[in-house]
Amino acid sequence: MPVTHHVKPRHGDVLLLxxxxxxxxxxxxxxxxxxxxxxxxYFPGSAVYGMAYDGRYGRHRIWAGPQSMHWGALLRSxxxxxxxxxxxxxxxxxxxxxxxxxxxxxxxxTPGRDVxxxxxxxxxxxxxxxxxxxxxxxxxxxxxxxNHPQRPKWQPGGGGLCLxxxxxxxxxxxxxxxxxxxxxxxxxxDDGESWRPSNNGVRAEFLPDKHPEFGQCVHKVAQxxxxxxxxxxxxxxxxxxxxxxxxxxxxxxxxxxxxxxFAMGVHPIDPDTAWxxxxxxxxxRCTPEGKLRVYKTTDAGKHWKxxxxxxxxxxxxxxVLRDALAVDSLDPAGVYFxxxxxxxxxxxDEGKSWSELVDGLPAVVSVKVARVALSKxxx
Amino acid sequence: xxxxxxxxxxxxxxxxxxxEIRIDASAPTVSAALTLLGHDYPRVxxxxxxxxxxxxxxxNIFIDGDSFRDIGGLSAPIPHGAEILILPAVSGG
Numbered sequence: 001m002p003v004t005h006h007v008k009p010r011h012g013d014v015l016l017l018x019x020x021x022x023x024x025x026x027x028x029x030x031x032x033x034x035x036x037x038x039x040x041x042y043f044p045g046s047a048v049y050g051m052a053y054d055g056r057y058g059r060h061r062i063w064a065g066p067q068s069m070h071w072g073a074l075l076r077s078x079x080x081x082x083x084x085x086x087x088x089x090x091x092x093x094x095x096x097x098x099x100x101x102x103x104x105x106x107x108x109x110t111p112g113r114d115v116x117x118x119x120x121x122x123x124x125x126x127x128x129x130x131x132x133x134x135x136x137x138x139x140x141x142x143x144x145x146x147n148h149p150q151r152p153k154w155q156p157g158g159g160g161l162c163l164x165x166x167x168x169x170x171x172x173x174x175x176x177x178x179x180x181x182x183x184x185x186x187x188x189x190d191d192g193e194s195w196r197p198s199n200n201g202v203r204a205e206f207l208p209d210k211h212p213e214f215g216q217c218v219h220k221v222a223q224x225x226x227x228x229x230x231x232x233x234x235x236x237x238x239x240x241x242x243x244x245x246x247x248x249x250x251x252x253x254x255x256x257x258x259x260x261x262f263a264m265g266v267h268p269i270d271p272d273t274a275w276x277x278x279x280x281x282x283x284x285r286c287t288p289e290g291k292l293r294v295y296k297t298t299d300a301g302k303h304w305k306x307x308x309x310x311x312x313x314x315x316x317x318x319x320v321l322r323d324a325l326a327v328d329s330l331d332p333a334g335v336y337f338x339x340x341x342x343x344x345x346x347x348x349d350e351g352k353s354w355s356e357l358v359d360g361l362p363a364v365v366s367v368k369v370a371r372v373a374l375s376k377x378x379x
Numbered sequence: 380x381x382x383x384x385x386x387x388x389x390x391x392x393x394x395x396x397x398x399e400i401r402i403d404a405s406a407p408t409v410s411a412a413l414t415l416l417g418h419d420y421p422r423v424x425x426x427x428x429x430x431x432x433x434x435x436x437x438x439n440i441f442i443d444g445d446s447f448r449d450i451g452g453l454s455a456p457i458p459h460g461a462e463i464l465i466l467p468a469v470s471g472g
Contacts, residue, residue, distance in 0.1 A: 070437045070467040071389065071426040087393075091425040102429035 006083050007039040009060075011374040014328055015081075016336055017062060018344060019048035022362035024064050026082050028372075033334050033348040036357050042066075042082050049323065050075075050122065052109035053370030057117035060372060063136070065093075065106025065122070073106050075122065077136060093122060093130050093139045099146065101126050108323070110166040113173065123163030127154060127180040131192065142192045145178070150197070150214050157181035157217050157236070164322055167223045167231070169245075177221065177246065184216035185233070185246060201249035205237040219262045220322045224271035232274045232301065234264045234322075236282060241301045252301025257288040263325035267350075268333055272300040275307075275327065275335055275351055277320040286317040294335070296351045310354035311345065318343070323366040330371070338364025380405045380459040384416055386423065387465055393422040409440060410453040412463060427465060437468045 007028040009015055016027040016036070023041035042048075046066035054061040054077075062082065067073035075092050076085045095101040105125040112119030118135040129142040145151070154161060162181055169175035174191045177198065184199040197214040204216045217236030224230040233240040233249060239259045240249040253259035258278040267273035275296050280288045287293065291313045293306040312318075319340040328334040336346045342361035347354045384400040391398055400420065406412035410432070417424030427438055432453070434440060440447040441464040447455045457463070 068426075070435065072429065072435055087422070090421045091430070094425075095430045097430070100431070102431045102433070 002041055002044050004041060005039050007037050007081060009081055009372045011372060013372045015053060015370045015372050017051040017053060017368040018338055018364060019051045019366035020362035020364050021047045024048040024051060031330060038358060039082055049365050050106040050109045051366055051368050052111060053368060054111040055370060055373050056111060056114055060374060063109045065109060067105045073103055075106060093124060096141055107162045107164045108166050113168055121166050123166050123178060125160045125162040127161045127163040129163055129178055144193045145195050148195050154180060154183035165221050167221060170228050179218040179221050182217040184214045184218050185221060187246060198246040200247060202235055202240055203238050220264050222264045222266040224266050226269055227271035230271040232264055232266060234261050234276060254302055255304045256295055262322035263320045263337060265325050265327035268327060268329040273298045285319050290315050290317050292316040292318045294351055307351035321365050324364050326367045326369040328369045336367050336369055338367045382412060382457050382461040382463060385462060385464045387467060390423050390426055394420050406457045408453060409447050409455045412457050439466045439468050
Protein backbone atom coordinates (compact mmCIF):
# COMPACT_ATOMS: atom_id res chain seq x y z
CA MET A 1 0.00 0.00 0.00
CA PRO A 2 1.24 3.51 -0.70
CA VAL A 3 2.54 5.78 2.04
CA THR A 4 -0.18 8.15 3.18
CA HIS A 5 0.72 11.76 3.89
CA HIS A 6 -1.39 14.02 6.07
CA VAL A 7 -2.04 17.74 6.10
CA LYS A 8 -2.40 19.83 9.24
CA PRO A 9 -5.05 22.45 8.53
CA ARG A 10 -5.22 25.59 10.64
CA HIS A 11 -8.14 27.75 11.52
CA GLY A 12 -9.32 29.68 8.47
CA ASP A 13 -7.64 27.37 5.96
CA VAL A 14 -9.38 26.31 2.80
CA LEU A 15 -9.75 22.57 2.43
CA LEU A 16 -10.21 20.69 -0.83
CA LEU A 17 -11.62 17.18 -0.66
CA UNK A 18 -10.78 15.35 -3.85
CA UNK A 19 -12.36 11.99 -4.61
CA UNK A 20 -10.83 9.88 -7.33
CA UNK A 21 -11.34 6.47 -8.85
CA UNK A 22 -8.48 5.14 -6.72
CA UNK A 23 -8.73 6.95 -3.42
CA UNK A 24 -9.25 10.32 -1.78
CA UNK A 25 -6.95 13.27 -1.26
CA UNK A 26 -7.15 16.29 1.06
CA UNK A 27 -5.52 19.59 0.15
CA UNK A 28 -5.12 22.62 2.37
CA UNK A 29 -4.11 26.21 1.76
CA UNK A 30 -4.30 29.46 3.66
CA UNK A 31 -7.02 31.87 2.63
CA UNK A 32 -4.71 33.33 -0.03
CA UNK A 33 -5.21 29.96 -1.78
CA UNK A 34 -1.91 30.23 -3.60
CA UNK A 35 0.13 27.42 -2.07
CA UNK A 36 -1.43 24.02 -1.53
CA UNK A 37 -0.33 20.99 0.46
CA UNK A 38 -1.78 17.58 -0.24
CA UNK A 39 -2.54 14.62 1.99
CA UNK A 40 -3.47 11.12 0.91
CA UNK A 41 -4.10 8.80 -0.70
CA TYR A 42 -6.87 7.69 1.63
CA PHE A 43 -8.68 4.42 0.87
CA PRO A 44 -6.16 3.57 -1.88
CA GLY A 45 -7.73 1.39 -4.52
CA SER A 46 -11.29 2.44 -3.72
CA ALA A 47 -13.38 4.85 -5.80
CA VAL A 48 -14.51 7.82 -3.74
CA TYR A 49 -17.46 9.55 -5.40
CA GLY A 50 -18.92 11.09 -2.26
CA MET A 51 -17.07 13.40 0.13
CA ALA A 52 -18.25 16.15 2.43
CA TYR A 53 -17.05 18.47 5.16
CA ASP A 54 -19.24 18.95 8.21
CA GLY A 55 -18.23 22.09 10.08
CA ARG A 56 -21.49 22.45 12.00
CA TYR A 57 -21.60 22.57 15.78
CA GLY A 58 -17.85 23.04 16.08
CA ARG A 59 -17.06 19.88 14.15
CA HIS A 60 -14.35 19.54 11.59
CA ARG A 61 -15.48 16.19 10.26
CA ILE A 62 -14.71 14.81 6.84
CA TRP A 63 -17.03 12.24 5.34
CA ALA A 64 -16.16 9.86 2.53
CA GLY A 65 -17.90 6.95 0.84
CA PRO A 66 -15.14 4.68 -0.46
CA GLN A 67 -16.34 1.97 -2.79
CA SER A 68 -14.22 -1.11 -3.22
CA MET A 69 -14.88 -3.16 -6.30
CA HIS A 70 -14.51 -6.25 -4.15
CA TRP A 71 -15.88 -5.31 -0.75
CA GLY A 72 -18.61 -2.77 -1.54
CA ALA A 73 -19.22 0.78 -0.32
CA LEU A 74 -19.14 2.12 3.21
CA LEU A 75 -19.57 5.54 4.76
CA ARG A 76 -16.62 6.63 6.89
CA SER A 77 -15.64 9.81 8.67
CA UNK A 78 -12.57 11.46 10.15
CA UNK A 79 -12.32 14.09 12.87
CA UNK A 80 -8.57 14.59 12.44
CA UNK A 81 -8.32 15.49 8.76
CA UNK A 82 -7.74 11.94 7.57
CA UNK A 83 -5.27 10.56 10.11
CA UNK A 84 -7.89 8.14 11.39
CA UNK A 85 -11.24 7.09 9.98
CA UNK A 86 -14.23 5.45 11.55
CA UNK A 87 -14.70 1.80 10.75
CA UNK A 88 -18.34 1.00 11.44
CA UNK A 89 -19.33 -2.37 12.81
CA UNK A 90 -21.57 -3.09 9.86
CA UNK A 91 -22.58 -1.49 6.60
CA UNK A 92 -23.99 1.81 7.88
CA UNK A 93 -25.82 2.78 4.71
CA UNK A 94 -27.79 -0.26 3.66
CA UNK A 95 -31.12 -0.95 2.06
CA UNK A 96 -33.65 -2.42 4.48
CA UNK A 97 -34.86 -5.95 4.10
CA UNK A 98 -37.65 -6.02 1.60
CA UNK A 99 -36.39 -3.09 -0.43
CA UNK A 100 -35.01 -5.52 -2.98
CA UNK A 101 -31.83 -3.53 -3.54
CA UNK A 102 -28.19 -3.58 -2.55
CA UNK A 103 -25.96 -0.54 -2.17
CA UNK A 104 -23.66 -0.13 -5.16
CA UNK A 105 -22.08 3.27 -4.49
CA UNK A 106 -22.36 6.42 -2.40
CA UNK A 107 -22.54 9.40 -4.74
CA UNK A 108 -23.35 12.33 -2.51
CA UNK A 109 -23.00 13.19 1.18
CA THR A 110 -24.76 16.36 2.33
CA PRO A 111 -24.75 17.76 5.86
CA GLY A 112 -28.14 19.08 6.95
CA ARG A 113 -29.00 22.68 7.62
CA ASP A 114 -27.23 24.57 10.41
CA VAL A 115 -30.37 24.37 12.56
CA UNK A 116 -30.28 20.56 12.41
CA UNK A 117 -26.62 19.85 13.21
CA UNK A 118 -27.03 16.07 13.59
CA UNK A 119 -28.83 15.57 10.28
CA UNK A 120 -27.06 14.29 7.19
CA UNK A 121 -28.23 12.99 3.85
CA UNK A 122 -26.61 10.78 1.31
CA UNK A 123 -27.53 9.91 -2.24
CA UNK A 124 -26.66 6.48 -3.50
CA UNK A 125 -26.74 4.05 -6.38
CA UNK A 126 -29.22 2.50 -7.05
CA UNK A 127 -30.94 5.86 -6.86
CA UNK A 128 -32.14 6.43 -3.32
CA UNK A 129 -31.88 8.97 -0.53
CA UNK A 130 -30.77 8.08 3.00
CA UNK A 131 -31.08 10.27 6.07
CA UNK A 132 -29.35 10.27 9.43
CA UNK A 133 -30.55 12.27 12.42
CA UNK A 134 -27.81 11.14 14.82
CA UNK A 135 -24.75 12.65 13.15
CA UNK A 136 -24.23 9.66 10.88
CA UNK A 137 -24.38 6.88 13.47
CA UNK A 138 -27.39 5.31 11.79
CA UNK A 139 -29.08 5.82 8.44
CA UNK A 140 -32.58 5.25 7.15
CA UNK A 141 -33.89 4.96 3.63
CA UNK A 142 -36.21 7.86 2.74
CA UNK A 143 -39.15 5.64 1.95
CA UNK A 144 -41.29 8.36 0.38
CA UNK A 145 -38.89 8.65 -2.54
CA UNK A 146 -38.09 4.95 -2.73
CA ASN A 147 -41.79 4.11 -2.96
CA HIS A 148 -42.53 6.78 -5.58
CA PRO A 149 -44.67 5.17 -8.31
CA GLN A 150 -42.39 6.55 -11.03
CA ARG A 151 -39.21 5.04 -9.58
CA PRO A 152 -39.52 1.65 -11.34
CA LYS A 153 -39.36 3.56 -14.64
CA TRP A 154 -36.13 5.38 -13.83
CA GLN A 155 -33.26 4.30 -16.07
CA PRO A 156 -29.53 4.22 -15.41
CA GLY A 157 -27.32 6.74 -17.21
CA GLY A 158 -23.74 6.12 -18.22
CA GLY A 159 -22.59 6.33 -14.60
CA GLY A 160 -25.32 4.08 -13.25
CA LEU A 161 -28.72 4.84 -11.72
CA CYS A 162 -27.50 7.33 -9.17
CA LEU A 163 -28.94 10.01 -6.92
CA UNK A 164 -26.17 12.55 -7.28
CA UNK A 165 -27.53 15.90 -6.13
CA UNK A 166 -29.16 16.89 -2.84
CA UNK A 167 -30.23 20.51 -2.31
CA UNK A 168 -31.65 21.58 1.02
CA UNK A 169 -33.76 24.70 0.72
CA UNK A 170 -32.27 27.15 3.23
CA UNK A 171 -35.54 29.06 3.60
CA UNK A 172 -37.89 26.08 3.87
CA UNK A 173 -36.91 23.34 6.31
CA UNK A 174 -39.31 20.84 4.72
CA UNK A 175 -38.16 21.31 1.14
CA UNK A 176 -35.47 19.12 -0.38
CA UNK A 177 -34.56 18.69 -4.02
CA UNK A 178 -32.75 15.73 -5.47
CA UNK A 179 -31.58 14.86 -8.95
CA UNK A 180 -31.21 11.42 -10.44
CA UNK A 181 -29.61 10.21 -13.62
CA UNK A 182 -31.77 9.26 -15.36
CA UNK A 183 -35.00 10.44 -13.81
CA UNK A 184 -34.61 14.20 -13.45
CA UNK A 185 -35.29 16.43 -10.48
CA UNK A 186 -37.73 15.65 -7.70
CA UNK A 187 -38.81 17.89 -4.84
CA UNK A 188 -40.46 17.29 -1.51
CA UNK A 189 -42.25 19.96 0.51
CA ASP A 190 -42.95 17.72 3.49
CA ASP A 191 -39.46 16.60 4.51
CA GLY A 192 -39.40 13.54 2.30
CA GLU A 193 -42.86 12.09 2.79
CA SER A 194 -44.00 12.84 -0.75
CA TRP A 195 -42.13 13.84 -3.89
CA ARG A 196 -43.03 15.30 -7.24
CA PRO A 197 -40.99 15.69 -10.43
CA SER A 198 -39.69 19.19 -11.16
CA ASN A 199 -38.52 19.16 -14.77
CA ASN A 200 -40.84 21.57 -16.51
CA GLY A 201 -38.94 22.94 -19.51
CA VAL A 202 -36.03 20.51 -19.34
CA ARG A 203 -35.76 18.41 -22.47
CA ALA A 204 -34.94 14.74 -22.85
CA GLU A 205 -33.14 14.58 -26.16
CA PHE A 206 -32.91 10.80 -26.01
CA LEU A 207 -36.64 10.08 -25.57
CA PRO A 208 -39.49 10.15 -28.11
CA ASP A 209 -41.28 12.69 -25.91
CA LYS A 210 -38.75 15.49 -25.57
CA HIS A 211 -40.48 17.08 -22.59
CA PRO A 212 -41.72 14.29 -20.33
CA GLU A 213 -42.79 14.81 -16.73
CA PHE A 214 -39.73 12.81 -15.63
CA GLY A 215 -36.95 10.83 -17.25
CA GLN A 216 -34.58 13.70 -18.02
CA CYS A 217 -30.90 13.01 -17.54
CA VAL A 218 -30.07 15.85 -15.20
CA HIS A 219 -26.31 15.86 -14.69
CA LYS A 220 -26.04 18.54 -12.00
CA VAL A 221 -28.04 21.28 -10.32
CA ALA A 222 -26.43 24.17 -8.47
CA GLN A 223 -28.42 26.44 -6.17
CA UNK A 224 -27.73 29.99 -5.06
CA UNK A 225 -27.28 30.22 -1.31
CA UNK A 226 -28.45 33.82 -1.17
CA UNK A 227 -31.37 33.45 -3.56
CA UNK A 228 -32.38 29.78 -3.32
CA UNK A 229 -35.19 30.04 -5.85
CA UNK A 230 -32.40 30.60 -8.41
CA UNK A 231 -30.77 27.42 -9.68
CA UNK A 232 -28.76 26.39 -12.68
CA UNK A 233 -29.11 22.95 -14.25
CA UNK A 234 -26.71 21.12 -16.52
CA UNK A 235 -28.61 18.48 -18.42
CA UNK A 236 -27.58 15.72 -20.77
CA UNK A 237 -27.93 18.26 -23.57
CA UNK A 238 -29.31 21.47 -22.19
CA UNK A 239 -28.29 24.27 -19.86
CA UNK A 240 -31.06 25.78 -17.78
CA UNK A 241 -31.94 28.30 -15.11
CA UNK A 242 -34.91 28.62 -12.83
CA UNK A 243 -35.98 31.71 -10.90
CA UNK A 244 -39.06 30.12 -9.35
CA UNK A 245 -37.63 27.27 -7.30
CA UNK A 246 -37.69 24.82 -10.18
CA UNK A 247 -41.32 25.22 -11.20
CA UNK A 248 -40.11 26.24 -14.65
CA UNK A 249 -36.73 26.01 -16.34
CA UNK A 250 -35.46 28.28 -19.15
CA UNK A 251 -32.72 27.51 -21.64
CA UNK A 252 -29.65 29.67 -20.97
CA UNK A 253 -27.15 28.06 -23.35
CA UNK A 254 -26.16 31.43 -24.75
CA UNK A 255 -22.68 31.58 -26.26
CA UNK A 256 -21.41 28.22 -25.05
CA UNK A 257 -19.63 25.87 -27.47
CA UNK A 258 -21.89 23.03 -26.36
CA UNK A 259 -24.82 22.68 -23.98
CA UNK A 260 -23.60 19.24 -22.98
CA UNK A 261 -21.58 18.91 -19.80
CA PHE A 262 -21.62 17.83 -16.20
CA ALA A 263 -20.09 20.17 -13.65
CA MET A 264 -21.38 23.53 -12.47
CA GLY A 265 -21.12 25.86 -9.52
CA VAL A 266 -22.79 29.06 -8.32
CA HIS A 267 -21.16 32.08 -6.72
CA PRO A 268 -21.46 32.09 -2.91
CA ILE A 269 -23.06 35.56 -2.87
CA ASP A 270 -24.01 36.69 -6.38
CA PRO A 271 -26.86 34.54 -7.76
CA ASP A 272 -26.17 35.78 -11.30
CA THR A 273 -22.69 34.29 -11.40
CA ALA A 274 -22.01 30.65 -12.20
CA TRP A 275 -19.35 28.46 -13.80
CA UNK A 276 -19.62 25.44 -16.10
CA UNK A 277 -17.27 23.31 -18.19
CA UNK A 278 -18.94 22.46 -21.52
CA UNK A 279 -18.07 19.17 -23.18
CA UNK A 280 -18.39 18.50 -26.88
CA UNK A 281 -21.12 15.86 -26.89
CA UNK A 282 -22.39 12.68 -25.29
CA UNK A 283 -20.47 10.82 -27.97
CA UNK A 284 -17.22 12.67 -27.28
CA ARG A 285 -17.31 13.78 -23.66
CA CYS A 286 -14.25 15.99 -23.88
CA THR A 287 -13.60 19.71 -23.93
CA PRO A 288 -14.43 21.10 -27.41
CA GLU A 289 -11.58 21.88 -29.83
CA GLY A 290 -9.03 20.47 -27.39
CA LYS A 291 -9.32 23.62 -25.25
CA LEU A 292 -9.94 23.42 -21.53
CA ARG A 293 -12.34 26.30 -20.97
CA VAL A 294 -14.40 27.15 -17.93
CA TYR A 295 -17.36 29.28 -18.95
CA LYS A 296 -18.63 31.93 -16.58
CA THR A 297 -21.78 33.96 -16.55
CA THR A 298 -22.28 37.09 -14.49
CA ASP A 299 -25.79 37.81 -15.78
CA ALA A 300 -27.64 34.63 -14.91
CA GLY A 301 -26.91 32.90 -18.20
CA LYS A 302 -27.69 35.64 -20.70
CA HIS A 303 -24.04 35.44 -21.69
CA TRP A 304 -21.24 32.99 -20.95
CA LYS A 305 -17.58 33.85 -21.39
CA UNK A 306 -14.60 31.48 -21.53
CA UNK A 307 -12.12 31.77 -18.68
CA UNK A 308 -8.88 30.34 -20.00
CA UNK A 309 -5.90 32.12 -18.45
CA UNK A 310 -3.66 29.39 -17.09
CA UNK A 311 -5.65 26.53 -18.64
CA UNK A 312 -4.26 24.46 -21.53
CA UNK A 313 -5.70 25.61 -24.86
CA UNK A 314 -4.04 23.08 -27.10
CA UNK A 315 -4.56 19.32 -27.27
CA UNK A 316 -6.47 19.39 -24.00
CA UNK A 317 -9.21 16.81 -24.41
CA UNK A 318 -10.33 16.81 -20.82
CA UNK A 319 -13.45 15.61 -19.05
CA VAL A 320 -14.83 17.23 -15.91
CA LEU A 321 -17.45 15.07 -14.24
CA ARG A 322 -20.62 16.15 -12.45
CA ASP A 323 -19.24 16.57 -8.96
CA ALA A 324 -15.75 17.63 -9.89
CA LEU A 325 -16.22 21.40 -9.63
CA ALA A 326 -16.56 23.39 -6.44
CA VAL A 327 -16.78 27.04 -5.41
CA ASP A 328 -15.56 28.29 -2.04
CA SER A 329 -17.17 30.93 0.16
CA LEU A 330 -14.38 33.51 0.16
CA ASP A 331 -14.27 36.93 -1.46
CA PRO A 332 -13.21 36.76 -4.23
CA ALA A 333 -14.59 33.26 -4.64
CA GLY A 334 -12.26 30.40 -5.43
CA VAL A 335 -13.23 27.89 -8.10
CA TYR A 336 -11.73 24.41 -8.31
CA PHE A 337 -12.14 21.48 -10.64
CA UNK A 338 -10.58 18.12 -11.37
CA UNK A 339 -10.34 16.18 -14.59
CA UNK A 340 -10.68 12.58 -15.54
CA UNK A 341 -7.01 12.69 -16.49
CA UNK A 342 -6.06 13.46 -12.90
CA UNK A 343 -5.38 17.18 -13.05
CA UNK A 344 -6.67 19.56 -10.41
CA UNK A 345 -7.02 23.25 -11.23
CA UNK A 346 -7.86 26.18 -9.01
CA UNK A 347 -8.62 29.88 -9.32
CA UNK A 348 -8.53 32.27 -6.39
CA ASP A 349 -10.02 35.12 -8.41
CA GLU A 350 -13.36 33.78 -9.62
CA GLY A 351 -11.92 32.25 -12.77
CA LYS A 352 -9.88 35.16 -14.12
CA SER A 353 -6.73 33.07 -13.77
CA TRP A 354 -6.07 29.41 -13.09
CA SER A 355 -3.26 27.32 -11.65
CA GLU A 356 -2.67 23.63 -11.93
CA LEU A 357 -2.67 22.50 -8.30
CA VAL A 358 -1.86 18.85 -8.94
CA ASP A 359 -1.15 16.69 -11.96
CA GLY A 360 -1.06 12.93 -11.88
CA LEU A 361 -3.95 12.02 -9.62
CA PRO A 362 -6.17 9.08 -10.48
CA ALA A 363 -9.31 10.11 -12.40
CA VAL A 364 -11.04 12.83 -10.38
CA VAL A 365 -14.74 12.22 -9.73
CA SER A 366 -15.48 14.74 -6.99
CA VAL A 367 -14.14 18.01 -5.62
CA LYS A 368 -15.55 19.63 -2.49
CA VAL A 369 -14.33 22.74 -0.74
CA ALA A 370 -14.71 24.00 2.82
CA ARG A 371 -13.37 26.60 5.20
CA VAL A 372 -11.84 25.15 8.35
CA ALA A 373 -13.02 26.45 11.71
CA LEU A 374 -11.06 25.00 14.61
CA SER A 375 -11.73 27.43 17.41
CA LYS A 376 -15.25 26.35 18.29
CA UNK A 377 -16.14 23.68 20.80
CA UNK A 378 -16.09 20.16 19.38
CA UNK A 379 -19.30 18.16 19.07
CA UNK B 380 -19.80 -30.30 12.20
CA UNK B 381 -17.14 -27.60 12.46
CA UNK B 382 -15.74 -25.86 9.45
CA UNK B 383 -13.07 -23.26 8.82
CA UNK B 384 -13.18 -19.90 7.08
CA UNK B 385 -9.89 -18.68 5.62
CA UNK B 386 -9.98 -14.89 5.69
CA UNK B 387 -8.21 -12.86 2.97
CA UNK B 388 -5.66 -10.22 3.93
CA UNK B 389 -7.87 -7.15 3.29
CA UNK B 390 -10.52 -8.43 5.73
CA UNK B 391 -8.28 -9.60 8.55
CA UNK B 392 -8.42 -6.28 10.39
CA UNK B 393 -12.18 -6.69 10.50
CA UNK B 394 -11.73 -10.19 11.92
CA UNK B 395 -9.56 -9.14 14.83
CA UNK B 396 -6.42 -9.93 12.89
CA UNK B 397 -7.39 -13.55 12.34
CA UNK B 398 -6.47 -15.34 9.13
CA GLU B 399 -8.72 -18.25 10.00
CA ILE B 400 -12.04 -18.47 11.81
CA ARG B 401 -13.24 -21.83 13.01
CA ILE B 402 -16.99 -22.19 13.39
CA ASP B 403 -18.00 -24.95 15.81
CA ALA B 404 -21.48 -25.42 14.50
CA SER B 405 -23.34 -27.07 11.69
CA ALA B 406 -24.15 -25.25 8.47
CA PRO B 407 -25.83 -27.18 5.69
CA THR B 408 -25.11 -24.59 3.01
CA VAL B 409 -22.78 -21.73 2.10
CA SER B 410 -25.56 -19.31 2.93
CA ALA B 411 -25.95 -20.74 6.42
CA ALA B 412 -22.19 -20.76 6.96
CA LEU B 413 -21.95 -17.07 6.03
CA THR B 414 -24.82 -16.27 8.41
CA LEU B 415 -22.93 -17.97 11.24
CA LEU B 416 -19.80 -16.03 10.32
CA GLY B 417 -21.83 -12.82 10.46
CA HIS B 418 -23.00 -13.48 14.03
CA ASP B 419 -19.48 -13.03 15.38
CA TYR B 420 -17.97 -10.94 12.59
CA PRO B 421 -20.65 -8.68 11.11
CA ARG B 422 -18.14 -6.40 9.42
CA VAL B 423 -16.55 -9.34 7.60
CA UNK B 424 -19.95 -10.64 6.59
CA UNK B 425 -21.06 -7.26 5.19
CA UNK B 426 -17.97 -7.01 3.03
CA UNK B 427 -18.72 -10.41 1.48
CA UNK B 428 -22.52 -10.39 1.27
CA UNK B 429 -24.87 -7.65 0.04
CA UNK B 430 -28.17 -6.57 1.62
CA UNK B 431 -29.85 -8.98 -0.78
CA UNK B 432 -27.96 -11.88 0.71
CA UNK B 433 -25.87 -12.34 -2.41
CA UNK B 434 -22.12 -12.79 -2.48
CA UNK B 435 -20.58 -9.65 -4.00
CA UNK B 436 -19.80 -10.24 -7.68
CA UNK B 437 -16.03 -9.84 -7.38
CA UNK B 438 -15.66 -12.22 -4.44
CA ASN B 439 -14.89 -15.91 -4.86
CA ILE B 440 -15.60 -18.56 -2.26
CA PHE B 441 -14.00 -21.98 -2.54
CA ILE B 442 -15.31 -24.97 -0.60
CA ASP B 443 -12.48 -27.46 -0.26
CA GLY B 444 -11.10 -26.13 -3.52
CA ASP B 445 -14.33 -25.89 -5.50
CA SER B 446 -15.83 -22.55 -6.42
CA PHE B 447 -19.18 -22.27 -4.68
CA ARG B 448 -20.63 -20.95 -7.94
CA ASP B 449 -19.86 -24.31 -9.61
CA ILE B 450 -21.42 -26.50 -6.93
CA GLY B 451 -24.73 -24.84 -6.20
CA GLY B 452 -24.01 -21.26 -5.26
CA LEU B 453 -25.33 -20.22 -1.88
CA SER B 454 -27.05 -23.60 -1.62
CA ALA B 455 -23.78 -25.49 -2.04
CA PRO B 456 -23.30 -27.99 0.80
CA ILE B 457 -20.65 -27.57 3.49
CA PRO B 458 -19.01 -30.92 4.23
CA HIS B 459 -17.82 -31.81 7.73
CA GLY B 460 -14.54 -30.07 8.42
CA ALA B 461 -14.69 -28.06 5.22
CA GLU B 462 -12.23 -25.29 4.48
CA ILE B 463 -14.02 -22.23 3.10
CA LEU B 464 -11.58 -20.00 1.33
CA ILE B 465 -12.65 -16.40 0.60
CA LEU B 466 -10.68 -14.63 -2.10
CA PRO B 467 -11.07 -11.39 -4.04
CA ALA B 468 -11.48 -12.13 -7.74
CA VAL B 469 -8.92 -11.10 -10.31
CA SER B 470 -10.57 -7.81 -11.17
CA GLY B 471 -9.90 -4.18 -10.72
CA GLY B 472 -8.11 -1.74 -12.92
